[in-house]
Structures are given as C-alpha cells and as structure tokens.
Amino acid sequence: MTAGSDDRVAGLYIHIPFCAQKCAYCAFFSEASSGELVNRYVAALIRELELVATDLKPTTCFFGGGTPSLLNLRQWEQILRAMERLQLLGAEEFTVECNPATVSLDKAKLLRSSGVNRISMGVQSLDESLLDRLGRIHTRDMVFKSFDILRTAGFDNVNVDLMFAIPGQSREIWRATLKEALALGSEHLSSYEVIYEDDTPLFAQMKAGEFDVDEDLACDMYEDLVEAATASGFHQYEVANFGREARLESPSSIPPSPRSRLPGDNASVPSLACKHNVNYWRGGSYYGLGPSATGYVRGLRTKNWSNTQLYCEQLEKGIRAIESQEQLPPLRRAGETAAFGLRMNAGWLFNEFRRVTNFDLQTEWSRDMDQLVQRGWGRRTTDRFRLTDRDLRFADAAAEMFLR
Ligand SMILES: C[S@@+](CC[C@H](N)C(=O)[O-])C[C@H]1O[C@@H](n2cnc3c(N)ncnc32)[C@H](O)[C@@H]1O
Numbered sequence: 001m002t003a004g005s006d007d008r009v010a011g012l013y014i015h016i017p018f019c020a021q022k023c024a025y026c027a028f029f030s031e032a033s034s035g036e037l038v039n040r041y042v043a044a045l046i047r048e049l050e051l052v053a054t055d056l057k058p059t060t061c062f063f064g065g066g067t068p069s070l071l072n073l074r075q076w077e078q079i080l081r082a083m084e085r086l087q088l089l090g091a092e093e094f095t096v097e098c099n100p101a102t103v104s105l106d107k108a109k110l111l112r113s114s115g116v117n118r119i120s121m122g123v124q125s126l127d128e129s130l131l132d133r134l135g136r137i138h139t140r141d142m143v144f145k146s147f148d149i150l151r152t153a154g155f156d157n158v159n160v161d162l163m164f165a166i167p168g169q170s171r172e173i174w175r176a177t178l179k180e181a182l183a184l185g186s187e188h189l190s191s192y193e194v195i196y197e198d199d200t201p202l203f204a205q206m207k208a209g210e211f212d213v214d215e216d217l218a219c220d221m222y223e224d225l226v227e228a229a230t231a232s233g234f235h236q237y238e239v240a241n242f243g244r245e246a247r248l249e250s251p252s253s254i255p256p257s258p259r260s261r262l263p264g265d266n267a268s269v270p271s272l273a274c275k276h277n278v279n280y281w282r283g284g285s286y287y288g289l290g291p292s293a294t295g296y297v298r299g300l301r302t303k304n305w306s307n308t309q310l311y312c313e314q315l316e317k318g319i320r321a322i323e324s325q326e327q328l329p330p331l332r333r334a335g336e337t338a339a340f341g342l343r344m345n346a347g348w349l350f351n352e353f354r355r356v357t358n359f360d361l362q363t364e365w366s367r368d369m370d371q372l373v374q375r376g377w378g379r380r381t382t383d384r385f386r387l388t389d390r391d392l393r394f395a396d397a398a399a400e401m402f403l404r
C-alpha cells in the first residue's frame with residue numbers, strides 16, 4: 001500500500017450484482033435480489049472499500065452492474081456515508097448505472113446531492129415489442145419519465161445505452177429508436193451490437209435456429225448509428241461510444257481542453273467522454289470491487305469471485321474475495337494496452353504510449369501497424385497510429401495482432 005502518496009489509484013469500479021430480472025442477452029454477473037442478501041452485500045462492500053481505501057484517490061468512480069439503481073435509499077445512504085468516511089467522495093466523474101424501471105426522484109436527488117454527477121441509463125430499445133423480447137422490465141414510457149426525473153434531480157451528464165442487431169429489429173425500427181433516443185438530448189451515447197453470450201436465453205434461441213443473424217444488416221445499422229449520432233452533434237471517440245463537448249455555462253461539466261480536439265480527423269476525445277472508460281482504454285489502474293469485478297492495479301490484474309454469498313463470507317472474515325490474480329509481464333501488459341487504445345478513434349500518440357508503457361509502438365509493433373495500413377484499416381502519421389473512423393469496428397480483430 002502507498003498510503004497518502006501521490007500514486008494512489010484514480011479509478012474505482014464497484015459492481016452491484018443484483019437485477020430485478022435477468023435480460024435474455026445478458027451475461028454480466030447479477031441475480032434477482034432478496035432484501036437480506038442485498039443488505040449483507042452492502043456491509044461486505046463497505047468492508048472491501050475499507051481494505052483498499054488508503055490506496056485510492058478516485059478521479060473517476062463507476063457503479064455498474066447488475067442494476068445499481070435497484071438499491072434502496074437506505075442502502076445507498078450506507079454506501080455513500082462509508083465512502084465519505086473513507087475520503088473516497090469528490091471524484092471528478094462519478095457514474096451510477098440505472099435501469100429506467102428503478103429510477104425515483106428521491107433516489108436521484110440523494111445520488112446527485114452526494115456527488116454523483118453522471119448517470120448511465122440502460123435503454124436498449126424504444127420499441128415495445130423488442131423490449132419485451134429482450135426481457136427488459138421497463139416500457140418505452142418509463143425511459144422518457146426516468147430521463148425527466150434525472151434532469152429534475154439536476155443531472156446534466158447522462159448516458160443512454162442502446163443495442164442494435166437485436167433479433168426481430170428491422171432497419172426502420174432501429175432508425176426510429178435512434179431518432180427518438182437522440183431527441184432526448186443526452187450528453188453521451190453508448191451503442192453495442194448484440195453479443196450472443198454463452199448460457200443466455202438469446203444464445204440458446206440462436207443455436208436452436210429461431211432466427212438468423214444478418215451481419216450485413218448489423219453493418220448497415222452501425223453506419224446508421226455513426227451517421228445519426230454525428231449529425232446530432234456527438235463526437236465518436238470509441239467503437240461504441242459518443243460524447244458531446246461540455247457547454248461552458250454548465251456548472252458541473254468540465255470545459256473542453258484545447259489540446260483534446262485536432263482539426264480534420266476524429267483523433268480526439270470529447271470533454272463529455274466517459275473518463276472512467278477512457279482510463280481503461282488508456283491502460284490506467286483501477287480497483288474493481290464487488291462480486292465478479294476485475295481490477296488492474298500497477299500491472300496486477302485481479303478478479304473477484306462471481307458468487308455473492310462467497311463474496312460476503314470472505315469479506316465478513318476481513319479478506320478480499322479475490323478468485324484469481326496475475327502480474328502481467330511488462331511486454332504483455334503493453335500489448336494489451338496497445339490493443340485497448342485502438343478501440344478509440346484517437347488511437348495512440350507514440351509519445352503517450354511510451355510514457356504509459358515504457359515500450360515503443362514504432363519498434364515493437366511496426367510490422368503490425370504496417371499490415372493494418374496496407375489493409376486500409378490503419379493510419380500512421382509521424383506522431384500517431386490509429387484505425388480509420390470507418391474501420392474502427394474491426395478493432396477487436398486488429399487488437400489481436402498487438403497481443404504478445
Ligand atoms: C450493466 S448494463 C446497464 C445498466 C442496467 N443493468 C440496465 O440494463 O438497464 C450495461 C450495458 O451493457 C450492454 N449489454 C449487456 N449485455 C449485452 C450483450 N449481450 N450485447 C450487447 N450489449 C450488451 C447493454 O447496453 C447494457 O445497457
């Protein structure tokens with residue numbers, strides 16, 4: 001531990017492992033909650049926070065899940081009070097994920113007044129029958145109502161999550177959802193193509209031949225997404241993420257840095273990008289607390305048990321519930337960092353990569369970059385390598401080449 005020193009870890013992720021009901025596509029670790037287990041979990045989480053607090057000075061804090069908004073007011077108060085006691089509040093960006101069915105004005109006000117300044121709302125679709133098919137617990141109306149509640153509570157930095165290439169989703173339905181979602185005027189948009197995760201009902205339906213997967217349609221939908229989001233003023237900064245520039249008059253937003261945007265390309269990060277995720281993609285350290293959470297602290301990767309009962313038992317004994325940990329060899333760590341950074345439109349500035357990893361992208365990965373340039377996916381200039389905006393969707397394939 002490095003108590004009180006300046007190299008304390010600046011990223012904090014906390015996993016809330018509960019949902020009202022499991023969605024058909026989702027493989028995140030979460031289960032339907034019982035009041036007793038949630039209370040036990042909250043106490044265990046506070047114990048885990050106590051164990052790492054001296055090594056933390058959060059610049060970004062992210063409560064994900066699962067469904068963090070499922071916790072009741074009392075449970076939130078307990079967590080936030082503990083964070084205050086441990087001097088973990090005051091992050092520049094403090095995000096809580098919400099499901100539209102679980103947002104209330106009381107809860108939103110409590111979060112806002114305690115320093116939460118960003119909400120990420122899982123919307124997925126605004127088509128009633130698709131919401132039903134996905135097993136979502138909310139209607140489209142609840143999305144609009146929750147969004148209004150968040151604004152009333154004072155949130156001026158809200159992300160909306162959408163999914164595309166959902167079975168049964170036509171291009172027209174997708175375009176209509178996009179149009180309505182963009183009309184909400186959120187500050188951030190995340191939109192992922194459906195991933196068929198093992199052991200989910202949607203995966204089983206696909207395997208049983210209940211629907212066909214249409215890759216061409218998925219590509220068209222991705223193009224619709226980039227086009228519509230850009231036309232409504234968003235800047236794409238990652239394969240699936242779009243942010244706006246902060247309005248200067250907005251009190252809790254961070255003004256755009258003059259360094260952050262370069263003319264003529266998208267090699268930039270908008271000021272309302274999710275800073276917490278940018279830290280992941282830039283190879284920064286973060287603690288991951290709660291069942292199933294992964295962390296990455298100075299090259300040490302940890303993964304907590306994906307079992308809430310076991311998580312609580314361990315913490316009740318005063319030990320962290322770490323299932324596995326691995327100290328990555330420096331070159332492998334640098335390769336992964338290179339790969340993550342390629343997900344961003346900005347790619348890597350060679351200088352920055354060297355500062356973060358102590359490796360030189362231009363010597364160690366020169367052939368890989370050349371290959372990507374030849375394939376037409378990559379662009380290499382004197383100071384930077386990045387994928388072209390159009391070919392960012394091949395980031396996963398490109399990333400493979402950088403792993404060592
Ligand atoms: C933890 S959830 C968001 C918060 C909340 N649990 C909710 O669903 O409303 C994170 C996001 O991951 C995305 N996601 C989850 N499973 C996915 C899958 N199989 N394919 C694509 N996106 C997925 C969804 O957009 C979801 O909003």
Ligand code: SF4
Nearest residue numbers: 019022023026065066
């Ligand atoms: S998408 Fe969100 S609400 Fe649905 S099961 Fe996953 S974590 Fe829970």
